[in-house]
Structure formats: C-alpha cells, structure tokens
Amino acid sequence: MRLMGLPLLALIAAASPNADSTPRDACIKASGMDDAATSAPVHFxxxxxxxxxxxxxxxxxxVNKGRAGTMLCLYDRRTKMAQTRDAGAWSRTPQP
Structure with missing residues (x-):
C-alpha cells in the first residue's frame, strides 16, 4: 500500500502546472507584444x-513601429483572464 502512494504522488506533482506560468502566459498573450517578458506576479x-x-x-x-514598451497586466485567478494597459507613463521619470 505504501509503495502505491509514491507513484500517485509523483503523478499529481507532474500534472500540476507551475502556479506562475498561467498568469505569465496569459499576460504575454493579452499584451500582443513581440519578445515579451513578465515580472513575477504580485498576488493580492x-x-x-x-x-x-x-x-x-x-x-x-x-502599432508603434516596433518600439520598446511596458504594460501592466491584471490577471484574474478565478476566470484565468488577463487585461493589459499601457504603462509608459509609469516608466518615465516624474517632472519636478
């Protein structure tokens, strides 16, 4: 009985996706950007x-002639849907 538990545990672990890959993949897709990369998710x-x-x-x-850009992505863990908005203003230095 004990030996049977180990393969089952290994199967469950292999079937469980990386918790961060789904938000990252959804945000990259929603952004529509080329060569996109994401930060680590900030979980609420x-x-x-x-x-x-x-x-x-x-x-x-x-869209913007291939210029580099930054977007914010809001990912809903319940619906597994992502929304993005341009965050260019956040990445600029504030004016005094």
Missing part, C-alpha cells in the same frame, strides 16, 4: 483573486 488576497504583472517587450510594427 484570495478575496480579490487578482495578480498584477509588468510586461515588457516590443509593440508590433503595425
């Missing part, structure tokens, strides 16, 4: 079930 409480990520990459040539 289970009550809100939201994660926030920063996405950096290059805008598609048809």
């Amino acid at each position: 409480s289970d009550r809100s079930a939201l994660d926030v990520l920063m996405v950096t990459g290059r805008y598609p040539p048809r």
Whole structure:
C-alpha cells in the first residue's frame, strides 16, 4: 500500500502546472507584444483573486513601429483572464 502512494504522488506533482506560468502566459498573450517578458506576479488576497504583472517587450510594427514598451497586466485567478494597459507613463521619470 505504501509503495502505491509514491507513484500517485509523483503523478499529481507532474500534472500540476507551475502556479506562475498561467498568469505569465496569459499576460504575454493579452499584451500582443513581440519578445515579451513578465515580472513575477504580485498576488493580492484570495478575496480579490487578482495578480498584477509588468510586461515588457516590443509593440508590433503595425502599432508603434516596433518600439520598446511596458504594460501592466491584471490577471484574474478565478476566470484565468488577463487585461493589459499601457504603462509608459509609469516608466518615465516624474517632472519636478
């Protein structure tokens, strides 16, 4: 009986996806950016079930001529959906 538990545990571990890969993949897809990469997710409480990520990459040539850009991504852990918004103003140095 004890030997049977180890293979089952290994199977469960192998089937469990990396917890961070889904938000990262969803945010990269939602951004539509080329060569996109994300920050580590910032997890909010289970009550809100939201994660926030920063996405950096290059805008598609048809949008902004391939310029580098930054987007914020809001990922809903319940629905597994991501929304992105341009965060260019946040990455600029504030004016005195």
